[in-house]
Amino acid sequence: MKITLTVNGSRRELEVDDRRLLADVLREELGLTGTKVGCSHGVCGSCTVHVDGRAVRSCIMLAVQADGRAVRTVEDLAAPDGTLHPLQQAFSEEHALQCGFCTPGFLMTALPAVEAGAPLDAGQARELVSGNICRCTGYDGIVGAVVRASAICAGAAASGAEAER
Incomplete structure (x- = not known):
């Protein structure tokens, strides 16, 4: 079946089996x-x-279900020049990863709340990522990274609002 996806801002036309998972097509x-x-x-x-x-x-969404839709993956977080997104930087600074396997999922789960422009407290951050599993480390570093990144993004949003006045 032919599908069209916009992946990380680029339009892609693909021929896929109708039973193929989105994760498999992306990878x-x-x-x-x-x-x-x-x-x-x-x-x-x-x-x-x-x-x-x-x-x-x-891993449970068929690629055909994404036909005509915009898909964003972790590869799209860093700037084209390689500058890390504040959430990626916070994960590094808070030592929120070990093997790194689960990290993309945590980043993509937390991203909308972090970019919303309001700081999160530890309880909110913990609730936000509670559906993701990390087998290597405790969640304190991950929660700390989400809190840190949300504060950075909230500060940037406030600075932008002040500049517009």
Whole structure:
């Protein structure tokens, strides 16, 4: 079946089997291996991507369900010059990763709330990422990174609003 996706801002036309999962198409057809498949049941969150701005588990979404839609993967977070997104930078600074397998899913899960422009407290951050699983580390570093990044993005949003006045 022929589908058209806009992946990380680029329009892509693909021929896919109608039973093919979005995660597999992203990884195997498009070479976007940042999206991980941990459980294949939509439980662990490592396969999280955004479809039309909404976080979805790509290991349980068929590629044909994304036809005509915008897909954003973790590869799209850093700037073209390689500058890390504040959330990626916060993960590094808070030592929020070890093996890194689950990290893309945590980043994509937290991204909308972080970019919303309001700082999150630890409880809100913990709730936000509670559907993702990390087998290597405790969640304190991850929660700290989300809190830090939300404060940075909230500060940038406030600075932008002040500049517009």
